[in-house]
Amino acid sequence: xxxxxxxxxxxxxxxxxxxxxxxxxxxxxxxxxxxxxxxxxxxxxxxxxxxxxxxxxxxxxxxxxxxxxxxxxxxxxxxxxxxxxxxxxxxxxxxxxxxxxxxxxxxxxxxxxxxxxxxxxxxxxxxxxxxxxxxxxxxxxxxxxxxxxxxxxxxxxxxxxxxxxxxxxxxxxxxxxxxxxxxxxxxxxxxxxxxxxxxxxxxxxxxxxxxxxxxxxxxxxxxxxxxxxxxxxxxxxxxxxxxxxxxxx
Numbered sequence: 548x549x550x551x552x553x554x555x556x557x558x559x560x561x562x563x564x565x566x567x568x569x570x571x572x573x574x575x576x577x578x579x580x581x582x583x584x585x586x587x588x589x590x591x592x593x594x595x596x597x598x599x600x601x602x603x604x605x606x607x608x609x610x611x612x613x614x615x616x617x618x619x620x621x622x623x624x625x626x627x628x629x630x631x632x633x634x635x636x637x638x639x640x641x642x643x644x645x646x647x648x649x650x651x652x653x654x655x656x657x658x659x660x661x662x663x664x665x666x667x668x669x670x671x672x673x674x675x676x677x678x679x680x681x682x683x684x685x686x687x688x689x690x691x692x693x694x695x696x697x698x699x700x701x702x703x704x705x706x707x708x709x710x711x712x713x714x715x716x717x718x719x720x721x722x723x724x725x726x727x728x729x730x731x732x733x734x735x736x737x738x739x740x741x742x743x744x745x746x747x748x749x750x751x752x753x754x755x756x757x758x759x760x761x762x763x764x765x766x767x768x769x770x771x772x773x774x775x776x777x778x779x780x781x782x783x784x785x786x787x788x789x790x791x792x793x794x795x796x
Contacts, residue, residue: 600753607752609745617744618737625740626695628706629731631671633661634685635724647682654724657684658717665714665728690730702727 577583618625635657638648649657657678664674675686695703705715709729718725 603753603756604749607749607756609748609752611741613748614741614744615737617748618740622734623707624696625735627733627735628693628695628729629690630693630706631687631690631728631730632685633658633687633726633728635661636683636685637721637723648722649683651719651724655717655719658724658726661686662714662717662726694735695732 572578635654636648637651637654648654661674661678661684664677665671671686672688675688678684679686695706698706699718702715702718706727706729709715711729711731714728715726
């Protein structure tokens with residue numbers, strides 16, 4: 548009871564403070580200042596936009612038939628994989644010896660040795676015991692469960708060609724050499740992914756409705772405002788993000 552009472556007291560004190568400051572602002576005519584009116588108008592727009600979005604959300608209903616049809620028409624999207632992942636961390640060619648990782652050549656050689664051991668049927672625990680190095684060579688002794696569509700695009704494409712027990716090719720990423728062994732593949736049940744499908748279809752309906760609103764809107768945007776200025780001679784254009792050591796996106 549004491550904690551509940553203290554919680555109410557804090558809430559009431561905060562509300563009373565807000566009321567007193569409101570009266571102070573009104574007495575000083577701050578409600579008619581240009582800054583206040585500008586902020587008030589912007590907040591009104593935000594509230595109206597939120598109300599319109601919530602209305603679209605209510606209308607964007609998705610029935611069980613639509614969810615079932617989406618599930619059927621996306622045969623690989625809900626594949627669940629059992630994989631064993633092998634990661635060999637690399638260090639840059641010019642990096643100091645104390646930096647964690649192997650040279651690119653050493654990493655590839657280590658990957659090939661591990662592949663050979665796994666292909667020969669050696670128990671994975673023995674393989675891990677022989678080759679695993681903390682923070683450098685990581686071998687899953689226990690398989691991990693991942694969604695196929697969570698893999699990097701090149702890995703997702705490769706896994707589609709694998710049979711149970713097969714090893715993928717080596718993926719030479721910026722920071723590691725990675726490959727994995729496919730141990731099993733199944734498709735998630737419709738009932739388990741129905742909420743996900745409904746969210747996807749609902750969002751598609753909302754985006755379509757917003758696109759229609761945009762098409763009929765009188766709001767105008769100056770596209771020149773978004774034009775990227777030319778890079779200075781000593782600047783480099785923005786590059787792609789570096790690859791992750793994980794096979795997942």
